[in-house]
Amino acid sequence: MALLKSEVIDIVRLALKEDIGTGDITTSAIFVGTEPGNAKIIAKDDGVFCAGMLPDYIYGELDPSVRIKYLKEDGKIIHKGEIAFELNGPAASLLTGERVMLNFLQRMCGIATATAKAVQMLAGTGITVLDTRKTAPGLRAIDKYSVKMGGGHNHRFGLFDMVMIKDNHIKAAGGIIPAVEAVRRVHGSRYKIEVEVTGEKEVMQALDAGADIIMFDNMDMDIMASCIALIGEKAKTEISGNITEDRLSALKNLKVTYVSMGALTHSVKAFDLSMQFA
Amino acid sequence: MALLKSEVIDIVRLALKEDIGTGDITTSAIFVGTEPGNAKIIAKDDGVFCAGMLPDYIYGELDPSVRIKYLKEDGKIIHKGEIAFELNGPAASLLTGERVMLNFLQRMCGIATATAKAVQMLAGTGITVLDTRKTAPGLRAIDKYSVKMGGGHNHRFGLFDMVMIKDNHIKAAGGIIPAVEAVRRVHGSRYKIEVEVTGEKEVMQALDAGADIIMFDNMDMDIMASCIALIGEKAKTEISGNITEDRLSALKNLKVTYVSMGALTHSVKAFDLSMQFA
């Protein structure tokens, strides 16, 4: 369930190129050879750890002689001061890769930690926390993996693995029912179909069309409640749109299946980690 | 002074691949041909606009027939409800590229807006706001461009364009002076040299070594003040390390040259923009 190298190697290479470019002029001037080094990655705050094998993939590109030993599994709580993993290898290589690695990890742990908090706020409600496609460009796989490690679930990965019919599709097709029919004509029943609705009338159309999931985007609380009642068990439901922590509390009593939160990945608060040499 | 296509095209391609993958199954099922579309990008909040030609580069990859007309220049204030730019082209193409484009722009405007706020808080002090290398992986050029558009200055781009001697380099070289000497031996006077110090004793060594910039990392207020006095005009000075808005106010009276803020790019708050079809 870890990240495959093939899913992340392109962004890892891009990140190394943009940071190292024509060489680490400081480290290469000071370290003349391959003095061995030993470093620890330490949490500077409390949160959820998430690395997804990135340290291995990053140093695998930079210097394959670096060895990494994880002391903390992905998805586990980490406390301020705890060691997440250790690195052994040439000190110069460890230093040269430090920032790129921390840039990945501070984001991943940040996402996992924020997700865990949202999941906990909805504990006992039966509502599932989802991510969105509002991820940092090039980091989709990594951002979504981090949400999963924080206890959230993944919404569709991209435009290719689930049908999501939004207002502009509905307008172009001439209604929800013809839009769903167009999709069925091309794809049969291969994909789950989600339809975005603005009110009860559209909920009825989505149900008639046989939508699997019905999404309420930025809707008023009471309209959502009556829509959810209308739907019952006939489809799954999702609330979306500017879901902040404050709004999460308000949603707790709705019988909705999913809450999707763009902020988990579009407004990440970096988790503080540091690399300390022995 | 705009972003060159060659600086960002790799991450643009990665972002399009991860989102579109094997095709936009919803849009391609509903739009049968190349119905023309007309859309506006509208700010949902007040902030600083920043696009860096990304809309052109993104749609240039996706569908070169899309035309973009900017109504707002990079670095200018944008108000809630204002139109930033307009897009004309096949409606299906506009829809398929929407999320990737907004993912870039919500981050860029978010960074520019936060930078402008920090710059304004230091207005009149003579202190320059800098970014750091704590950017999202693969987005270095874009993140740093956004800082510049918000009125900040760019610190070094990567490990290759400026010398930055940190604690581990000092330890490995056996002191600040031998570290700077090692750098001069290899690079002559080609690069500016910045040295990270922990107190007055190291400040003296850095001055003796002829450092161009002296950096205080996570240091106490009063120690910084005396270090700054010690340095006078002999070198430029930089404060770094967990600079939040609160700490910014406290720093206002220090006669420091630079304040570098990792949070500008590692903990971005997305700026809200939406795409509306005519």
Added chain:
Amino acid sequence: MALLKSEVIDIVRLALKEDIGTGDITTSAIFVGTEPGNAKIIAKDDGVFCAGMLPDYIYGELDPSVRIKYLKEDGKIIHKGEIAFELNGPAASLLTGERVMLNFLQRMCGIATATAKAVQMLAGTGITVLDTRKTAPGLRAIDKYSVKMGGGHNHRFGLFDMVMIKDNHIKAAGGIIPAVEAVRRVHGSRYKIEVEVTGEKEVMQALDAGADIIMFDNMDMDIMASCIALIGEKAKTEISGNITEDRLSALKNLKVTYVSMGALTHSVKAFDLSMQFA
């Protein structure tokens, strides 16, 4: 619904590189300049046409001054002697790109033609023809597009867009029910779940587990019939495994939802097309 450039450009570039390599030594020696050329692509047999914009993408890489005018739409019948499309541009460029373009098209039309034949054999039965993942390496998008143009439907694109639980998964999970549960735990209800079964007992387990589609792989006719009866409307059904034309006829009376045919893409008979200069 056409093929996006981003879906096929990598294989187009690979195909051009492997064929042209260090240059077309024959054509470049004989054509000294950019003599204009005019060529027609003509069917040498009856079948279903399918080009998916590949001629545009191929010549777009090779010589963007080449203009293409399609006389036949994808998915339409083409007869021996009919012109599919015309090319205008430097004669040397047309010649240099000829074989690469025909190699794509002979395969695409071949797949579309074979699919149309299978679809026709099942006409009136309500059974849908599906493709499989048994495509030529690197040609997945193109092979599957060709099946669609021949009137078939696409099964999952790859390992990422649908869950397919096979014997080895079942063995590893300790049964169909725990396998489906493991999937639900990780992915929720985001993906359709298909389960491969070997007999009635497994059909019951798959139904209990709530599988969306139940697949019979290389099963005897009468066992399939009783399995289908058992399933009724509770799930969709799929027959797979060495489905030749002969076996298709035999399947016509089964009340199955899908027949998936690997041969459509793993054993393609090239459709004969030729390029004729005016």
Added chain:
Amino acid sequence: MALLKSEVIDIVRLALKEDIGTGDITTSAIFVGTEPGNAKIIAKDDGVFCAGMLPDYIYGELDPSVRIKYLKEDGKIIHKGEIAFELNGPAASLLTGERVMLNFLQRMCGIATATAKAVQMLAGTGITVLDTRKTAPGLRAIDKYSVKMGGGHNHRFGLFDMVMIKDNHIKAAGGIIPAVEAVRRVHGSRYKIEVEVTGEKEVMQALDAGADIIMFDNMDMDIMASCIALIGEKAKTEISGNITEDRLSALKNLKVTYVSMGALTHSVKAFDLSMQFA
């Protein structure tokens, strides 16, 4: 004489990306760790085995801990039920790479098997079986290697390694002799020159021009016979164009040097192989 990694790694990576994309959602949900696995690749039919180290290259990208032990050499007969090779490594990795590997191998063994059959039909005649450039896009090196393993010889690899003067070149140059002269002017005698002819008159011109090989494309039997007599030992000869098994028998008595068969690679019949777990 094996396939070099550098010749095939691009298509291997493309094939893995298109199949695995954002991850194997089934296997990664069911296998939690790195349970060891042991699998055999077994022939489901009789034919000629051909793998060209592809299993090593594929799993080398996917999971370098997978070990492969070949029991059958490339080019050797394999019988239904025989084990071609064994794989050891994490069961999840073996499963995730299964289809991509089999897609390569079913094509390679299919080509080798069909080639061997054609070679056998011409046994004792002194006629050499050649392939053509009518290969699947991106698979040129692999398709041609498979022909060689089936006992055939390779015609030119692409447009760059041999001169082939066809009708359009002849027309543009104003005849066979000026066409050959143009080639000699540019390339000297560095490349073998093959000329396509339509009858005895052109044969005489090709001989005058000093062609190394003279090709008869889709020509009548008796005209070919008289052309071959005319040529004698002065050049090598090649028959090309829609050579099916039926036509092969008819050609047996011609004193031709080569028969080139597009069908070997443009209309491949997949060879059936399966992966069985121990």
Added chain:
Amino acid sequence: MALLKSEVIDIVRLALKEDIGTGDITTSAIFVGTEPGNAKIIAKDDGVFCAGMLPDYIYGELDPSVRIKYLKEDGKIIHKGEIAFELNGPAASLLTGERVMLNFLQRMCGIATATAKAVQMLAGTGITVLDTRKTAPGLRAIDKYSVKMGGGHNHRFGLFDMVMIKDNHIKAAGGIIPAVEAVRRVHGSRYKIEVEVTGEKEVMQALDAGADIIMFDNMDMDIMASCIALIGEKAKTEISGNITEDRLSALKNLKVTYVSMGALTHSVKAFDLSMQFA
């Protein structure tokens, strides 16, 4: 006969990346917009011009609005002070691409000029000047094109388009004859075969084996003369190894077919060109 974009685009992109990297910090600071510019490329010496469309390919990547007008054709004499071509487009773009373009052209014209000199020294002898594989890494196509523009001919492009049997191959095969036989067994008569010999005995073996070309590597003058006499018209002959201008004169009376000169491409003297703004 020009360089195709696909043959050189990779090295063009590499050259632009290594020079421009994260941006032209000088030009982008001084030019605020797209002020139009007009520049001429002027020869600073006498020589042979050679550009191979590289200016188009380079500015095509950098700024497609730049227009280039060639006043001098490839392979033509250019005199000191003459204008080779003119560029029109944004002044900032012209400046940013200047060095990369000149780095290509100074090498290309240098090679063409040196080749023309060698060709002239052998004028009237019937000896053809060849290049070798001793080119700058990544510049094979460009270096060989430049030799051709200087009036030389190209030897094999790489290891893939001609057979060249050297001492280590002979040793491994157990002699020239078994080496040639091994090649014929695998490749038939598809490629020209060249054999490197050290004296008359090996010449006889090479002739027996039917070599197309016999190469004398670093051999004494009189031994070469007797070898050439021995060979007569039975094969073509090539002299290779440290052929300087001095040695060229000495070779003039030998009846050899080719002289190959590594120095043409491994020890290039840059041709001086400059870019002048109007």
Added chain:
Amino acid sequence: MALLKSEVIDIVRLALKEDIGTGDITTSAIFVGTEPGNAKIIAKDDGVFCAGMLPDYIYGELDPSVRIKYLKEDGKIIHKGEIAFELNGPAASLLTGERVMLNFLQRMCGIATATAKAVQMLAGTGITVLDTRKTAPGLRAIDKYSVKMGGGHNHRFGLFDMVMIKDNHIKAAGGIIPAVEAVRRVHGSRYKIEVEVTGEKEVMQALDAGADIIMFDNMDMDIMASCIALIGEKAKTEISGNITEDRLSALKNLKVTYVSMGALTHSVKAFDLSMQFA
């Protein structure tokens, strides 16, 4: 201080592709398996050795089983007949990679040797030898590393790591002072600023503007002398433009900081090395 793999791997891959292409047809026909080989790289002349780990990177791509043992360090004198390093591995692999490796090394040692000679000619003068951006396309990192190994220093790597204000920038900005001001406005004091001057008047302006380095391009000896006197310790000075060995002697008595020599990398004389099998 060695070359990182990430700095050179792209050009290494390009060089291998262009030379090996579709395979080494000679070696692969003669060597049937993996016969072990043992080879030595021997200097054929006296000079400075420079390999920068390239042999490891090249064979790492080609055949990772090849082992390399260096007997000579980069930057050390090597004499004719001395062994630079040894290679062990399959003989066929050693042969296939030989030319690509030697093409890199003959250039690198050639640059290091020429640089060492220039450095020695200026020994005792205090003048530092610099390279320029006049490198072979794609070989910037390698060319500049070789200069360093020869005892020279590196000027700016590209357009991105130092400001260099030339005549066209001065003209566009309206003078040296506004040009430097424009740079400071955008980049602050982050980069060293070098200004190219044509005489004393511009020297005064450059000093007023606070330039770090002042460059004299192709200037007369006595004007340079008076400019240098004018500058004194206020800035560093650089002489550039067609610096040949002859002109170097003439410059010895000038109190200049740097002499930059384009010829070190634009007109390389290959250093002769050969590979000998044991």
